[in-house]
Amino acid sequence: MIRENQCYLNMNTIALITDFGLKDNFAGVIKGVCLKINPEASLIDISHGVLPQNILEASFLLLKSFSFFPGGTVFLVVVDPGVGSQRRALAVKTRNFYFVGPDNGVLWQSAAKDGIKKIISLTNKKYFLKEPSSTFHGRDIFAPCASYLSKGMDINKLGNSLNKIKSLCLPMASLENNRLSGEILYIDKFGNLVTNITKSQFLKFTKRRRFRLHIKSRVVNKIYSFYNQALSNNLFLCEGSFGFLEISLREKSAAALLRAKLKDKIIVKV
Amino acid sequence: MIRENQCYLNMNTIALITDFGLKDNFAGVIKGVCLKINPEASLIDISHGVLPQNILEASFLLLKSFSFFPGGTVFLVVVDPGVGSQRRALAVKTRNFYFVGPDNGVLWQSAAKDGIKKIISLTNKKYFLKEPSSTFHGRDIFAPCASYLSKGMDINKLGNSLNKIKSLCLPMASLENNRLSGEILYIDKFGNLVTNITKSQFLKFTKRRRFRLHIKSRVVNKIYSFYNQALSNNLFLCEGSFGFLEISLREKSAAALLRAKLKDKIIVKV
Amino acid sequence: MIRENQCYLNMNTIALITDFGLKDNFAGVIKGVCLKINPEASLIDISHGVLPQNILEASFLLLKSFSFFPGGTVFLVVVDPGVGSQRRALAVKTRNFYFVGPDNGVLWQSAAKDGIKKIISLTNKKYFLKEPSSTFHGRDIFAPCASYLSKGMDINKLGNSLNKIKSLCLPMASLENNRLSGEILYIDKFGNLVTNITKSQFLKFTKRRRFRLHIKSRVVNKIYSFYNQALSNNLFLCEGSFGFLEISLREKSAAALLRAKLKDKIIVKV
Structure with a gap:
């Protein structure tokens, strides 16, 4: 209060x-x-x-x-x-x-x-x-x-x-048939694709095993702690400042490379 | 003072x-x-x-x-x-x-x-x-x-x-030969076309009869009090927040549809 | 202090x-x-x-x-x-x-x-x-x-x-073989091309003689004190508000005309 x-x-x-x-x-x-x-x-x-x-x-x-x-x-x-x-x-x-x-x-x-x-x-x-x-x-x-x-x-x-106001919830990632399914919630001006999967959801699912994230017929299979760890021209995952995993491209726009837009689906498999 | x-x-x-x-x-x-x-x-x-x-x-x-x-x-x-x-x-x-x-x-x-x-x-x-x-x-x-x-x-x-400063006046709408003639004063970022015709000028001229507003070989013949009253994909008039009638398209850009620009002419007939 | x-x-x-x-x-x-x-x-x-x-x-x-x-x-x-x-x-x-x-x-x-x-x-x-x-x-x-x-x-x-921080200096113009060589440091939103040549460097070099500034196979040979002195559609030099000479085009974008970008080279000869 x-x-x-x-x-x-x-x-x-x-x-x-x-x-x-x-x-x-x-x-x-x-x-x-x-x-x-x-x-x-x-x-x-x-x-x-x-x-x-x-x-x-x-x-x-x-x-x-x-x-x-x-x-x-x-x-x-x-x-x-x-x-x-x-x-x-x-x-x-x-x-x-x-x-x-x-x-x-x-x-x-x-x-x-x-x-x-x-x-x-x-x-x-x-x-x-x-x-x-x-x-x-x-x-x-x-x-x-x-x-x-x-x-x-x-x-x-x-x-x-x-007594109440109109509600609207952000879509949540879901786990089903050994797949973690989510979508693109937001795209920032650097072209980072903000997913609706948190790092803890991701780690709980992958248990640090090799993973494959599918988006628009591309596969992302690296996760880093910060941008500078990545190689140029390779898509990677990174926990962004919104508290969700983001699909990024070092010093470039992942959104432009993938022609991604809001609500594009993503699937993670191990 | x-x-x-x-x-x-x-x-x-x-x-x-x-x-x-x-x-x-x-x-x-x-x-x-x-x-x-x-x-x-x-x-x-x-x-x-x-x-x-x-x-x-x-x-x-x-x-x-x-x-x-x-x-x-x-x-x-x-x-x-x-x-x-x-x-x-x-x-x-x-x-x-x-x-x-x-x-x-x-x-x-x-x-x-x-x-x-x-x-x-x-x-x-x-x-x-x-x-x-x-x-x-x-x-x-x-x-x-x-x-x-x-x-x-x-x-x-x-x-x-x-004693004086340089003057510059916005162009005014004019009534002649049973036509109300005006122009596009401003285009906002939503693509609403702000005319130089006020709602009171318009009502005084149309006296609530059917009207036809001509702009760039298109005709607008509806007027609404707010955006949500309009059908999708139909141009309409609405009194905007600048105090002038605006040509609008619900949830889309009238400017893009009409390829309109500043100073484009408009004519209203009844 | x-x-x-x-x-x-x-x-x-x-x-x-x-x-x-x-x-x-x-x-x-x-x-x-x-x-x-x-x-x-x-x-x-x-x-x-x-x-x-x-x-x-x-x-x-x-x-x-x-x-x-x-x-x-x-x-x-x-x-x-x-x-x-x-x-x-x-x-x-x-x-x-x-x-x-x-x-x-x-x-x-x-x-x-x-x-x-x-x-x-x-x-x-x-x-x-x-x-x-x-x-x-x-x-x-x-x-x-x-x-x-x-x-x-x-x-x-x-x-x-x-004791110290990482240093980074803006590139400086240089005088060699009777040429004053510089580059484009910055492009403002009006399309003015900000060079790294100051007016005093320029005047010391040209001594108010006729000059030719070369940029991207174009030649600029006028210098004015303010924009309104220039003719339309003629590139000219002007001491801009950053304290450097700028390549400008009256009421238009010099950058667009020249398709110029940061670090483009310029050479001044007399």
Whole structure:
């Protein structure tokens, strides 16, 4: 639990995840709205490069980021294909953080992991911008509500309490018929292919025997602790910073070599 | 009018619009210069993705952003094809804000909308970096002057007062021969085509009759309140967050489908 | 030397140079780690667009940026192809700044230019994140150490003192057989080709005589003070904001016209 005294000191970080990109003024305007309400807020971009309307990718980035931030951080997540429709707008208080965004599943896995304390449906128009648009709730509803939370305002003022939010889980690797089956969860900008297999799952399955990982008619059979151990032009596995095994190519893009994309299947055999 | 007391509290946001992109160190160095003068400044990127030297696009983004920022914000706009030539460097005080940038029209529409109180030609070299370059006034002249303003320094110290600045207006839609004619003002990263027709202009013209909007030999004849109402693969109109009608395609890029670009003409008939 | 009193006031800027790009959450997570340790830190992006693992490019951007920042700024540079291997992790105190990053040469030229006071090998695990990964020392080692420095913590606490760091120098132009020979050091986003020839070197060599600069079978023979003096579609030289001569094309990309790349050779004759 956040102690109240501590809150006021640390609560002024607002961290953003959107699919807005950086060419337009969308992210900047959201920050302006936040600063107008809380001039002390520290506004941090986690990513504005989520694939357009890809809720799963945003959910993954949030899950792999939130615990590194100061207690009391407000995560403002705007990946919102249903903007303007009846989908709910949410603020969630968890053990250590606040999460603000649409009720489309994007907040679920992170909020649940940290421990949900309170779910509020953002219905109190007093805390919206005047005359909210139908297409940019990030600016008109989510940003002002997030900023009031960053000032330490009681979350209950933002609307009605709810019992549950829409859930969305990242796909999990599975073990069946002596095969460990998974998929590509994320591709980073270096072209590393982030799988959904953890190193401990992998070691429990392979028991340090020789293995063959199949992806797109290629086989990977080496695992290293860090990139520099690998030979050039050979695909290898490495435990990446997301906590999952990644398929990598030293100083090159594994994604480009394999023409891999999100959700591509992988199978490990021993 | 900004009250002086309030100024000192809120005046430390500096918001940036440039065509520098994010690969180079230009925007970062400008922020370093600002922080060296005012360590309390909150530096916010509106966009560094303006098309190279496109004054009109920068003017549009500024106009559609400034009112969302806290009173006293200094807008630092560096889209400056005439850098080094005789074009003037400006600081403009308006009812609620400050605008700093070249005198090429980019500041005009926003400053005029907020209400111009004072125009200063930046001539006092005391507030420039030492030995300013001929190619990067953003760093050497505009950034330090903006940062002194963000600290609350009197704008009159920066140079001589002027009576007017170069004007530049966004093109307006026009009604003639029973046609409403406009053009594409802006294309956002989702591929929505922002027209220069407001919803009220449109409704006044169509009086809710059936309409046909012509663009590049295609016809759009639907208007919705938000994206999710539309069918896939059908172009439609929607009032976007910039306050203009936009031509959109649900979860896809209208710009890509139409191969549209800035200034493409549109005609609405009933 | 930084005076101690002054330090505490100015020392809270952390400026970042990485090759992480902006799609992933890497830079954002680093900022979260920094703010968790020092909530007062001002986090400034110099560039996250360094070419993957290009130590020389990062070194150039750092060298051309650091002096514009407030005294006491901590420069956090993560271009780190050897992450996880035996390469050392460093914090360097110079006359006015701190530099934190891998010991692969990237910090050398800037630190040496400012005057190195102290070199520390980051070995004190107390200041790392718990259980550091093998692939993301930026998050797990460099960011927390940089943030402790930004709070004013004594650099000696971070590890053992070293006598020297790996050096890496930008290539210098040379004069031989009546030719001034150089190369392309950097290409900015406008397509200006930054050479390693300074204007004073150039003037000392040409003595204001007619000159011919050869690059990729093209000849450039004009030099201007600023871009607007040039004719369209004619390559010209101009002293750029990096302090070197640049090969430019007015309102277009010289790099695209010449299909130029880093390290392309140039020769000046009179």
